[in-house]
Amino acid sequence: MQIPYITEERPDTGLTNSKLGIWVFLASEIMLFGGLFSAYVFLRIAAPEGDFAYWGSKLNIPMATINTLVLISSSMTMIMSWASLKMKDFEKYKMYMGLTLLFASIFLVIKYFEYTGKFHHGIYPSSSTFMGIYFTLTGLHMLHIIGGMIVMGYFWLPFGNKMWTTEPERFTNRIEIAGLYWHFVDLVWIFLFPILYLL
């Protein structure tokens, strides 16, 4: 007996297993970042007046703005890669997925320059509570980016996308699931950007 509902949807729930699985996973991710956001609010209230704003002004807003645009673009190319598979155009899929990976790498490179810029000015997580939460939140977010890149890279490389020839439908579903995760990571950044850089 095979495990059912891997590619076809269960009629009464309208879901495949992995679709439900990723939603449950994202719910737990929301609780993870939700916990950290609440910690941010709690610490901001506990900190001396103006402390967070003062340290926040040391961040590099232009770089973060570029990064926001880069991530949004990567989300769009991610959708395109999935749509290409839906239209059975594997070459286009490869191109869009490649672009997504490229954008993700650009994000990391910019982030790298942001971090080292801080270190050059002697700013570390221990410099202030704000800097602590800044490095923790963005660091954890970066880990999520890297995790996503590993998975997407696997689906991009030849040994990972062999499934396209054997089980195209299942492969398309995998890209959709990876896409949901990627949009979530994008969304987290959309929250991080204002509360860390702009507030």
Next chain:
Amino acid sequence: MSNDSHHEENFLQKYIFSVDHKIIGIQYGITSLMFLFFGFCLMMVMRWQLAYPETPVPYIGGLLGETGILMPEIYNMLGAMHGTIMIFLGVVPLAVGAFGNYIVPLQIGAPDMAFPKLNAASYWSYFIGGVIMLASFFLPEGAARSGWTSYPPLSIFETGQTAWLIGMVFLITSSLLGSMNIIVTIVQLRAPGLTWFRLPFFVWGQFVTAFLLVLAFPPLEAAAVLQLMDRVAQTSFFLPSGLVYSGAAVDVYGSGSPLLWQHLFWFLAHPEVYVLILPAMGIVGDVIANNTRKPLWGYKSIVYGSVFLGFMSFIVWAHHMFLTGMGQAMSSFFQTTTMIISIPSVIILTSFFISLWGASIRFTTPMLFALAFLPMFGIGGLTGLPLGVGASDIHLHDTYYVIGHFHYVVAPGTIFALFAGIYYWFPKMTGRKMSEALGKLHFWPSLIFMNGIFLPMFIQGLAGVSRRLYDGGQSYAHAQDVLQWNEFMSISAFCLAAAQIPFFINIFVSMFNGEKVGRNPWQSTTIEWSAPSPPLPHRNFENQVEVYRGPYEYSVPGADKDFSPQTEK
């Protein structure tokens, strides 16, 4: 994926790196039983010190230093690790990892979990987390010693905490993977005809538990990351300004808040207590229905009750923090929610009691444990009410009364239910029954000695003896009147250990020599009993299961036998 067994598996694939939910369940079971035993041993060393302060610990004293006397630092280490191991490495993996994994797919007529590989990943992540926790005893720093609650600021300065935090991250990952899997499995893989209200209560218990784990653990993970940063990157999320430690000002930025940790920690840890109890209630429900030969009374209200319990458990956490000066409004809110959350537990327990009414009860070993669960959990629950009221909690907070209260819930409560589950499902796992005689020899002494340990804790706690005291209260005047109980409790604990010997003998003997049984030795109605014992590797059932009726149709009027299996028309 190896669902269809057309290729031969070698030993490693079959028993070690298996993706079959039954093998993983058994791996979880064996590992967690060993951790439970280990956590119990740590506690016995502590109990020796409490009963006979400053005397060398017999047999293993050599491990503790030259004198063989348990020193305060090590007492704290054992205490913190006893709590951590019992909860995160013992009870939860046994209740969710072992029983959830093994029984849930069978009870819903599924061939396996929805994600077999994630399931294996969950076990191995648990295993690594466990190894890190154990290894921390041998690190130069030693194991964590800030209690299982790891309250800062102490936990930021105490040694051993880093390994604890890293271990916890693995355990959290493991439970996340496991509970995701359980949720998807229950939603997606129910056999045709198995509607939500035909699910056995055990499945409901696991379902709600899985949600609690998925949603409550991540904030603790967040907190663990922050604490790790405080320890390794010198941030001060949990350290206020102007802190003095060991006579010197602490050199950090400050402006953090120790209370933040308490909020994040208890946001997990209160739901966690329902993670400890809901699977136990599920087992007890199934065992009671089976042994009373009657439908479970109020099945629907029990189900709604447990779902409500799940929701409520997210908004009661600050009842652990009444003494932090939280102010009237907050405190009233959490007192109210705490009183409200006791209602569903009462509904569930009452329904179980009423189920016994007028039944011709079979006093099998699983039933004895399930029956004992009822009053034991009752004591645990009722003694919790005074802790949920701010006025009385001021007196009882952090005393042995608290220790007594929650141990009644988890030890003679949950652990007894888990024993019931082991005796009940052992025939399904092995095709052989466990010995009833040895089972009873296990049950009665366990019941007596459990109470011998935990009942006097209420007396000591009411007298004001604090928990986590290395000398059990010797140096406090107000404790002198109740100190004589320490020896009594410790001897009960050692006897409780002896009472587990028949259990281990029973497992090993019955595995090879127990009475051979067929598919359904208990004449039960639920679906797992229609599979062969043990169920087929990687597919469980010979044919697609179809379900025609509710979970507990016992003694249906007009039926030709006193049980009507869910799979029979």
